[in-house]
Amino acid sequence: MNNNNRASEHVMQESAILALENVIYSYPDSSTILSIDHWTLNVNDAVFLHGRSGLGKSTLISLLAGLTVPNAGTVKVKDVDLYSLSTSQRDAFRAKHIGIVYQQFNLIPYLSVLDNVLIAASLAKQYKPSTRQYACDLLAEMNLPTDVLHRSADQLSIGQQQRVAIARALINQPDLLLVDEPTSALDSENRDAFMDMLMNILRQHGGALVFVSHDKTLASRFDHVLDLASLNAVDKVS
């Protein structure tokens, strides 16, 4: 796994979509949970980040998304240092360039499926006349029947909700897709179908993927597999 890490380091620097340098994150009670010396990810790379729960996987996603400010270090996405931006600039950057899918409860329960996708375009100020059609296409690609588009999100099954979340994360054609344990609430059948669709849609639309999970059986679908423990200097020490 370290090989994979090193392999991506040696690829040309300008094609790096994500670059972390000396990133440290501590809880307010000052216990350090994440310490990453160096990590890069290339354009169109899909990396499976494996780690047990409680090791800071979700915190890492938050750091990469520009939601949680690290205590030290730089996080660069597309060569932009996220934490040198102001909060609102960072919000705008995230809206445009980063798509996020969480473990569960990704959707706003009282909005329709279509509005849940469209609001992402609207918040990124990317709403064009063609956006509505594009959203419908994405939802269709994620195998969502047209009759659910106008249903409110909380009427969908969890598997369907997760698929809507993927469509929404892709609506602004992001450069980086962050996915945090998206299958943990799905049964094995749904999980496989979901993974098939995710990998398929990613292949078509492009973009780098950071996929975080504790479920090692999914690792085989990825070119790059990385253990969070090997990345995180805090774990190496302990």
Added chain:
Amino acid sequence: MKIRGHFLLLKTAWRSLLYRKSAVVMAILSVAMSVYVLLGVEHIRKEARSNFTNTISGVDLIAGPRTGQINLLLYSVFRMGTPTNNISWQSFQAMVEHPNVNWAIPISLGDSHKGFRVVGTNQSFFKHFRYGSGYSLAIEEGVEFTGVMDVVLGAKVARELAYALGDKVILAHGIAKNSFALHKDRPFNVVGVLKSTGTPVDNALYVSLEGIEAIHKNWQGGVQLGKSQSPLAQQDTADLTPKSVTAAMLGLNSKLATFKVQRWINNYNKEPLIAILPGVVLVELWQMMGKIEKILMLVSSLIFVSALFGIAAMLLSSMRERKRELLILRSLGASPLMNYWLLSCEALLITLLGSLIAVVFLLSSILIVNNLFSTALGMSFSFNLWSVSNGIIFLMMIVSVFLICLIPAVKIYREIKRT
């Protein structure tokens, strides 16, 4: 595109309210209730004040024997308290003849009927007395008094005592409700009933000055001396010119002469007199009763604060479920400010809907109260809820809503920052 974005934000706020229907309905009702009571108390306070200060209008000066200003106002206008002295008929005539005096209403007090005061006056009372914003007195049924033994009833007197035209009324000497000194020998004849005015005018009986003089013909110092002669026979022959009146309401040719005439009366050298400007003294009197007003205002502001707490409680209690949505919006690139706007939009919608319901309820309450109780209350309420202070209250409420929304918004912002 921008319009579409704002539309989606509003739509989200609206959908979010619908999603939490029951809690939101309770919040709207609690806001409505508070705003209703708040505006209601404010309205009653203002209407009471304007009803009070509108008790009398068009009267430039009230003249009486030298006494306290407020005392003179109380007994001449509100028929409260007791006059300590009278002014002589000669002095009253001097006022009538003063070049700046247009008209003068004499007022002679001292008798009563079943607890209601009797006012001796003359035709100029019906002609010149004004109340409210310049309304003149009107006769509900019958006519103004013309004969010596005629009496015209105030609306409330007629209603409470159930008197009709032609009824005989025996006056009592003095103002006690159960007076034993009755003017039994000279009953008055009800010839007219005044329309309700919502002022103390309704609470009195009106007879001519001559009538007052006639019933006191054989009285001295509050005691009847011997049996009176046949009333009619004597009235025709006796000189019924009054010897004195209790007070006089004056209308002047020109407002500019007010202070001149006031000074003339105050410096009148034949007897000690005082003249007051009723409007000014009314306001002074109201300010003396300002405590009641302050208590009402205190009640209003407490209700106001409780309404705000209600909104805050609603927002904070929904925060656990809201946290997730706001985090989703943040991860989609919504700024903390936009989350704040979303919360504010919702709170504002609740406040506006609640206020709207409150105003509709209040207007219907006024309609009901005016229709059912206006005669009993002796006042009717205006439908105009708008006033500068209500505007300020409303503005303060909107501003407070925005401030209150800061609490959950900042809380969420911090939590997301910390993860």
